[in-house]
Amino acid sequence: MKGQRYTKEFKEMVIQEVNEANDVAQVARRHDLSPKTIYRWKADMKHKAWEVTEPSAKKTAAYTPTSQEFKQLENENGQLKKLLGEKDLEIAILRDLLKKSQPGYRIK
Structure with missing residues (x-):
């Protein structure tokens, strides 16, 4: 039905x-x-x-940064990568220290 x-x-x-x-x-x-x-x-x-x-209203333009904005983004990206590297190094040092101070303690 x-x-x-x-x-x-x-x-x-x-x-x-x-x-x-x-x-x-x-x-x-x-x-x-x-x-x-x-x-x-x-x-x-x-x-x-x-x-x-x-159809013209449906189109979305792709964002292309200007050269100045691009440089700014590259600088920010570099700073963030440096900060991430420092944090990774700090974590590795702390894990190493933890292993030495507590030999029976396991870290994943």
Whole structure:
């Protein structure tokens, strides 16, 4: 048995009611529908809006930093790498010290 078919206008009216009332269950009961059906209609309507959007509006430009910004990013990256190296060295020294002070202590 196939489900009942509803017109586009009816679906839009129900979705508009849901948006105004902010209560899917109440609107579903009023129209004798399943809340899942209304959620599916809402998702479909969002998808339909994407289809009618102009292609130029859908394009996203890739960010390309200027030469000054690029140099700044390179400097920051270098500082972070140096800091990470120092922290790794510090951890290795502390682990070594822990092994020497407590020979039975195991470190993963």
